[in-house]
Amino acid sequence: MILTRRAAVVSAALVILAATCAARAADKKYDTGATDTEIKIGNIMPYSGPASAYGIIGRTEAAYFNKINSEGGINGRKINFISYDDAYSPPKAVEQARKLVESDEVLLIFNSLGTPSNSAIQKYMNAKKVPQLFVATGATKWNDPKDYPWTMGWQPSYQSEARIYAKWLLKEKPGAKIAVLYQNDDYGKDYLKGLKDGLGNKAASMIIAEESYETTEPTIDNHIVKLKSSGADVFVDIATPKFAAQAIKKVAEIEWKALHILNNVSVSIGSVIKPAGFANAQGIISAHYLKDTTDPRWTNDPGMKAYLEFMTKYFPEGDKLDNGTVVGYGVAQTLVQVLKQCGDNLTRENVMKQAASLRDFRTEVLLPGITINTSPTDFAPISQLQLMRFTGERWDLFGDVISADVGG
Template identity: 70%
Template structure:
């Protein structure tokens, strides 16, 4: 698939007539590029191909959700025109696609583009252009920096927050820990690693082995052999889905059975655990902030029923066990909530203003006790998670919802 080809595009009524408009003061309100009386153009960049292609389902599900919104009248009477391009998880391609969306397609904003290294590559450009880089699909801590980067905002809990929670769990439950860490050799992996080391504090020397891998490597077999040889009895797996599934399989092949902690971004049952093998994943620890579609506890949950009905109608052939579909639905709902609050003032300034003023918002699929909150000085919308353990064919949550602050 060509990276210059739109993977998903939802045509909005009246779009062609307004294709040349860069700024307009319509009767209904103030518009910046990408907006007309009948449409709102939203850009997106996803790894539909390449080493992180398992995340491509997020873009597909977001397009489906916006299609549902359009079928029900749009947002304040405007249809969403969602344009999503493939960057293959390659930062240079991300730059190319961001420029295309901003300068050629004239999107109002770029929403939920995926990846830490890829979003890092366009962060300065987006802020220079004063175009919202909103609810990026990465938990890097750097997205919460409204002073330096007022046009960039995250959505999910930060990687360091999550890693602090794992550190607390290890310190409380494995006093004799010898920790081995596999991490992706980029900003994503290093952010998690820093969070783990900071969370361990004075006991960071419990980490006895660290192995990094590059996303272009075919396997992480040699890294796993080295980590096992370290004698570690705790394994912290900071990997994207392809490599997370490989590490689960390889640990089993090596007959290595440490306390296994897997980062949230690779905890999807359908996207990671099932391909690796349910039998190989028993007892793995992770953390969650969203409801798991494989958990029977949510069978009669009203919001999960709405999600299931959405999936049945708009993505009938999709894998409901893939948590990325839940993520896409929840973050897209948050985007729509912001646009609704903007009313007829669809300037980029106003979009960021309302994105930075979400109060106890629940997009419907967050775990009980977790809400979206932002302010002009707080660009980290979700800051809590709950630990969970894999058992049978699903995750079982345990303990309380907690933040990643040491001592909390």
């Protein structure tokens, strides 16, 4: 009799346990690339080619996800980060995107770098309904949830940043004669449009020279010489790291004393300023949204301490002075937040829903006063910047945090 009762109790317990497990299993929702134990994340970076300086971003992200995995993963799931080189070539980016989606079967492609590369894969990603999340480019077109609901940017848009420079110039140097160097692609043209829009009806008279360059050119020295000959007293430098470093060197070599404004994508001390020479970079103006590891004001900052501890433990070979490592750290933290919000609903649709539901989120490396906000109608997570000037061996912030909304 006692054995029968015990058997009945055990049987009932097993039924309850089975029902509970079934209920939990029913609560879990997965798309390709996600399981009870794993989340597959795809990535495309220019580890080679003319924009190879940006490869440090992908390596930092890999190290950060190793950190997350060593701490137990996200809701118990380990990140499988698969990153491929596209050499900053749009056709190669298409090839790698197809490989990630169709062969590796990733849940999403994260922080793929470059305006040309992302432009090449945007329609494919949206047709496949696979998130193209937090792309590593500030092109304005990534904020288009109506036409491209599976694509979202992360950093402030190029047009917005350029508008801030225009606003500052109109106030500080209203009679400026501006010469512009820009990369001849969507990235460069986006910045140029923002500058012209920001200058408004004064653009035609203030911009007296424009020179575009191709990424296949070994040097842009001849463009710099030509721009100096225009008589401009302001040089707006819209270039990726390799060419930005060349421009800084050449400007100093030919003793062009124009005010030098450098786009944010090339403010890295490690990969741009130091190679170009600290003496050559004095007085350059730019804007930023992330903390600078060389700035002593962050010595006792908890967020900077956490970043430096991460670099020491998980990416000791990485350059702490390279802005790319700070970018990689910050954007990886943002993806982790999105995946945490997803809980056990790891469908591609929910990934985009959570990415579009960030409210006043801060990574540990954002400047004070800058927050990440998104909504179903706003796919531009960061829309604030602060101006800075290069002095000595570091960037000095000045002025207030400025909203960089294109419409603002």
